[in-house]
Amino acid sequence: MTVRKNQAALTPEEKRAFTNALLELKRTGRYDRFVTTHNGFIMSDTDSGDRVGHRSPSFLPWHRRFLLEFEAALQAVDASVSIPYWDWTADRTTRSSLWAADFLGGTGRARDGQVMDGPFAYATGKWEVTVRVDGRNYLRRALGEGVAQLPTKAEVDAVLAMPVYDMAPWNSSSNGFRNNLEGWRGANLHNRVHVWVGGQMATGVSPNDPVFWMHHAFIDKLWADWQAKHPQSPYLPAAGTANVVDLRDTMRPWNDVTPADMLDHRRFYAFDAEPAAAASQR
Numbered sequence: 001m002t003v004r005k006n007q008a009a010l011t012p013e014e015k016r017a018f019t020n021a022l023l024e025l026k027r028t029g030r031y032d033r034f035v036t037t038h039n040g041f042i043m044s045d046t047d048s049g050d051r052v053g054h055r056s057p058s059f060l061p062w063h064r065r066f067l068l069e070f071e072a073a074l075q076a077v078d079a080s081v082s083i084p085y086w087d088w089t090a091d092r093t094t095r096s097s098l099w100a101a102d103f104l105g106g107t108g109r110a111r112d113g114q115v116m117d118g119p120f121a122y123a124t125g126k127w128e129v130t131v132r133v134d135g136r137n138y139l140r141r142a143l144g145e146g147v148a149q150l151p152t153k154a155e156v157d158a159v160l161a162m163p164v165y166d167m168a169p170w171n172s173s174s175n176g177f178r179n180n181l182e183g184w185r186g187a188n189l190h191n192r193v194h195v196w197v198g199g200q201m202a203t204g205v206s207p208n209d210p211v212f213w214m215h216h217a218f219i220d221k222l223w224a225d226w227q228a229k230h231p232q233s234p235y236l237p238a239a240g241t242a243n244v245v246d247l248r249d250t251m252r253p254w255n256d257v258t259p260a261d262m263l264d265h266r267r268f269y270a271f272d273a274e275p276a277a278a279a280s281q282r
């Protein structure tokens, strides 16, 4: 059974296994197909039209399925690997071990934002950014420059307290848990983290930065935490909503998976720290 761990608790061997599996997916071209898929949805998801991956209720089940597919690809390289999660309420500075040279490497240099250390620095020859929205083919970051502070635990807790999953008009103007977590409304959680990292993470080709997976693994965990807090609150909308993925509608690009299939993460993996209420209530 896959166990997703807090990145801060990984051993040096686990960090090496994870980064090596990423480099192998990159070498074979498999990695870049995930970047392409994500950018396609960023481009096509709109508030007034069809929306699946973002700014809609299916933001959470879509990314759960997307991460599952990516994790399966990692595990085909090394069966011991799972996607770690980055709790950015706790590891919230540029000095976090996350950004050390033995893991993701640090922020970009002042001149051009280029990441200069770690396994994903351009100079290694192993991490060329090929799916891109501008001419630059090196991984870039500007940690803490686009926005000064990552979200706090108190800001996360206030969003986890919201009892309704999502609300009409089911887009970036909605109230409710999903849109406050996604960040188009309120304190801004998920979106702000993309901006804090900067570089490719602040664009539609954000999966070019491996931290994408660890950020989304934490967003995914917050969905599980929310479910444990609100066991009577269902995914919404239930049915019959134009342009939006209802509970039992299939999601592109897979077309064989629905939000209902994604509700219980424990069919697929466990977290190192499962939400307490979940064990007794589900």
Ligand SMILES: [Cu+2]
Pocket (backbone or CB within 6 Å): 190, 194, 216
């Ligand atoms: Cu994201």
